[in-house]
Amino acid sequence: MSLVLDNVSYSYPGSTQGLHEVSLDVRTGELVAVIGPSGSGKSTLLKLVSGLETGHAGRIALDGEDLSHTPVHRRHIGMVFQSYALFPHLDVLDNVAYGLKLRKVPAEARRRRARELLELVGLGEFAARAVARLSGGQQQRVALARALAIDPRALLLDEPLSALDASVRGHLRDQIRAIQQRFNATTLLVTHDQEEALTMADRVAVLKDGRLLQIAAPREIYERPASRAVAEFVGLSTLLPAKVAAPGRLDLGFAELAAPTGQRAAGAAVHLLVRPEHIRPDPPPGSPNRLPGRAGAQRYLGALTRYDFEVAGAPRPFLAESAAPAAETIGIPPEHIRLLDD
Template structure:
């Protein structure tokens, strides 16, 4: 079932912080990741959808039904918290079955269902263990199994992997995505990890200061950010002020470059964004958008080196990535210069 936020606003008492007229839809079976800087409203959005926070304006509609006045236990949503919120005095099996117990499901049936879900998350042999005997990654799987046990119509994931080591996080995010797709659960994922959002989500929504700046596929968000704020937050880039000086050309002050200016008239003030992977090292003399300069700071990343390339007069270096840093020149193809309106 689809989840729709229709012009939802919420303000914390005595504060201007919260959400401001947020509208977005999560299609049936889709995973939408919500990203943004601290204080952007990510967790507030999730709490409003779950019913843990109330008092908003606008509508939150799930499966065609407005849930604004519906209590938490009637929303049929499974939630996985950042700190897992597992019960240390219960076994793994009883933690998974807890929601079914509250719904008065008979013991045999809830244990059968809990055991089935432990198998799905790869913990079949852990049913009688205590929570304290599990690693962080195992506890997260228990939390996910518990959320799925009630056969939720939606999943709400609040920073589910933030407490885990990077090596565990990468593996577990793939498992969570596979399980979400298997169950076809309509899912909202709140995360501060951009890579996690780009890898796991069908679409990514970015919030800033409580406002929705853009919702798009991961590729669209990265390659076609709608604003400078999105471009600066998602991925790495070089962003420089520029002016349209002729059709298909922009003036950066220190150089004129060919770029796709569209219908923008001469004199339009913009920002030019270049992703580091689109900076070509040591192009041939006469190449389009060739810039001379020198290599500055370098950061070895294994297969690639990320480095600064300093162009005289630019004011800031171009961030670049390649197997071999440029010696004395770089070039950027016109199609790889993204122009951002002010």
């Protein structure tokens, strides 16, 4: 089941916030993660697909069927909410079976299906337990089982892990991805957690101010952002204004670097992008793009330390990573420099 948004626009009454001409597709069995700053339109997109918001321009289609006039309960879409939205008066089994009950599936068949899903998410022994007696991670798995019980045409995940402790998130993230792949579920995931998006998704879509800036595989989004806005939002980096000095040469004002300038003419305004893991501390003499300076503020992260490397004349420090940040020079391999056109 493919999910297609074709030139979708929507504005909340009395506001310019919403979505503006967004087009994307989620292929059958694919997981697409949608990320972006607060107010970028992530939740609006999910509400439009689910039918919780209506009145959009453009087309939303599921396996070729236009959903514009299809009510929520007829879209046959499973949704996992950030707050889980479980029913406290029902036990775990009846929560999972609830959607099947609404579809008038016979009692024994729906309870059998609910038990199968609970076994799949590792909660078979909790079938008779009250949901209030479950941990946050367990409640999230119940919500996922409930969404899958109806054999949905598509699956929508709204910040599914944001309320959980970091120690739980990583394990449950892997579980959700494995179950999604097992069901071959066409899935749209909205999250503010970039690590979650990059590790779970087949492709990542970046929204800002209601517009789609880029959709691509996680590696491409991170290594080859299409614009300065994407580069600023996805991952950590050093982003500095520069001009092309000559073919293969970049003028930063305080230094000149070797860089892949492509077909850009001399004088073209660009921004240099370099990720912290690509900066080399104390490279040997003769290495390209050696810059003297000093290590500044440090942030200990366990296996490595992230630190600011201050270069005289630079408008801001270079963000670098190292196991022992005591560098007096840094080197920036030209192949790891990305140029973004202004």
